[in-house]
Amino acid sequence: MNKRVLITGAAGFLGSHLCDRFIKEGYDVVGMDNLITGDLRNIEHLFKYKEFEFYHHDVSKFIHVPGHLDYILHFASPASPIDYLKIPIQTLKVGSLGVHNCLGLALVKRARILIASTSEIYGDPTVHPQTEEYWGNVNPIGPRGVYDEAKRFQEAMTMAYHTYHGLETRIVRIFNTYGPRMRLNDGRVLPAFIGQALRGEDLTVFGDGSQTRSFCYVDDLIEGIYRLLLSDYPYPVNIGNPDEITILEFAQEIIKLTGTNQKIVFKPLPKDDPMQRRPDITKAKQILGWEPKVGRAEGLKITYEYFKSLPKEELYKQEHRDFKEYIRKY
Template identity: 75%
Template sequence: MKRVLITGAAGFLGSHLCDRFITEGFYVIGMDNYITGDKKNISHLFDNPNFQFVEHDVTEFVKIDGDLEYILHFASPASPIDYLKIPIQTLKVGALGTHNLLGLAKVKKARILIASTSEVYGDPLIHPQSEDYYGNVNAIGPRGVYDEAKRFQEAITMAYHRFHGLETRIVRIFNTYGPRMRLNDGRVIPAFMGQALRGEDLTVFGDGKQTRSFCYVDDQVEGIYRLLMSDYVYPINIGNPHEISIRDFAKEIIKLTGTKQNVVYKGLPIDDPMQRQPDITLAKKILNWKPKVNRDKGLKITFEYFKTLSKEELYKSEHKNFESHIKK
């Protein structure tokens, strides 16, 4: 049985990846320090004989006994609320954590896939964003702790590939959604759905003309799996190219949830990108991948998941620190 290490295993994407690799017949070692992950996301796996959990911070030395064929590095805060609240940890997991895991991959002769992000493009000056675009990033702005952590992560990964001959893969993840997202983590879909469930008006930052493209988690996991198993070493965008403005998306959520809320507008967060849409030409050509789940279906599944959350989870507020970074 082949063995895979998945860091960030208790997070949104990490937990779905654990499920996928167990389904594919792997022995999965999940690693997380629960700084943003949640034990309930992987609790259904604790009795599975093909799953092992290790509570550990990857910014410290990582030791795994036995063979490893694959490593997937998904340990990182990924929402604005998280990386604005814990900026130093965000930088450390992108730098020290990635260095530790690349070193482990070298020792184990394992193939490693690094989770990068569309945020490496910053507030883009080209649209849609293709992998050969270098980006427009403010390194010293509030979001720079996340953007630059990921850009460094890509750079050191390619250095290990070129200098040590390490088998590396890099996925640039665009907005992804689905069950197990934290309801109040500052991202668009859980924020809107949480407000709808609480009977609050939906908050749109700026004038709402900024765009996003949302990929359902099953499609994202499929793309990641295909990339890991491919021979392609350079970054690949995985996301849904169907673009929508935030203003129109808020109206879509109100219609989906059957609520009567209004849309209210607040100042735009600093360095918030105005456009976000992946060019997935490479993913189609190299991985034979494109998203299959349409937004209507994915949003219905996600909303049904959020409806099962407890009142404590529904009313937990995490927005105070995030709103301190909004332009007045």
């Protein structure tokens, strides 16, 4: 009998890549998504496999999956500023009710569960680079608070199940990740820049562009998550690329990559936007034998080709206009 894994948020960016990986590894995969931000196009190529099944379901409600489960990966969550603006309550619910339901299911099925946390639990950090021991600097009532605090609660609830019930748990803290299947106009910096370049618009940098990010290609991230799931380590582990770059430098890289002649325009920095992001991946190296392999130049080229292949109407979806409203409001 094949091992069986439930992946929530299966139609999203990371969830769909995880489905691919586990199918490739010979697992039976149950994908679950309410499609509030996910897209069935990300997983439609999997419906031909007998090893794949899909449940259209909101994990904030009671979860029933018949049959055995060996692993659960909880990746259901909105993951961009536009999403927080549109659906703040759902964002909080999936990180509280959703994780509680997944943990309860794992307990009943005697399954190991991996929870997707994020570098956002560090807030606007006062420690750099960020280690897993750092507790963070988060504004719980700011515009990003619904996401940041949902993820922090997820971690607390997961550790409570681990210590009280003895549940096998894993926690991955994901730093900025990019690659094919990202939503082009979801407000995150990389698709925002590439979308603007493809539309012939100037690239928008918020603040003076001195804030930093560290971008990890999706294949590297999936490898790290896979290794963490199969490891014996129950505590949070940073998975990301420590190659740090300023947003201004990154905008210049995108202009060079796309061969466009757009200018860079500067706008006020959104409230609580983190000034620094760089993972300390010492634990990932020591415990998992993992570090990123794909350089930014290589990963960006693949991602740009993916975005160029999308239907032209994808360039002009409403999402990027919503992001402008987010910036105006905050």
